[in-house]
Amino acid sequence: MVAALTLSGVAQAQAQTQAQTKPADKPKDEAPRESWRDRVVDIGSQPGRDVGAMKRDMPPIIEQAMADPYSLKGLKTCVQLAGEVRKLNEALGPDYIVGNEVKESRAGKLAEAGGRTVINSIIPFRGLVREISGAAPAERRLNAALDAGLARRGFLRGVHYKQRCKTKF
Secondary structure, X not given: OHHHHHHHHHHHHHHHHHHHOOHHHOOOOOOOOOOHHHHHHHHHOHHHHHOOOXXXXXXXXXXXXXXXXXXXXXXXXXXXXXXXXXXXXXXXXXXXXXXXXXXXXXXXXXXXXXXXXXHHOOOOOHHHHHHXXXXXXXXXXXXXXXXXXXXXXXXXXXXXXXXXXXXXX
């Protein structure tokens, strides 16, 4: 019951934040942010991931980045470089934008933290359960792969810039 109310609070606070943000405030090239529904589902499915019943899929572009983040194999033209960065943007979300003001709702963040606390307290000895089930090592592998994806995107953007490419990401 408490978890449902907390998750409901997350949903309401996120909806309120989204309603306050005007579409004109967002840069044109920024991808849509994670919706409040996605956050609620993520919070609610955490126990399933903790016991190894649910797994997160890793996009192939991230697996390739992990294999060799600094490879330029098959990327000779500006169009090819920009295409690879676009694929990484789809998998990783929007890249850092200089001067982009981060707007967040304090109520939304408190509700999200409360929801995570309630859901994560369902499993006693959560850390130990995560290690035994393989969820913790899987999360470490996922984080390492995401780091490689971020490194690759930054590297390719640098090469794109160095070659004075004009193509858009």
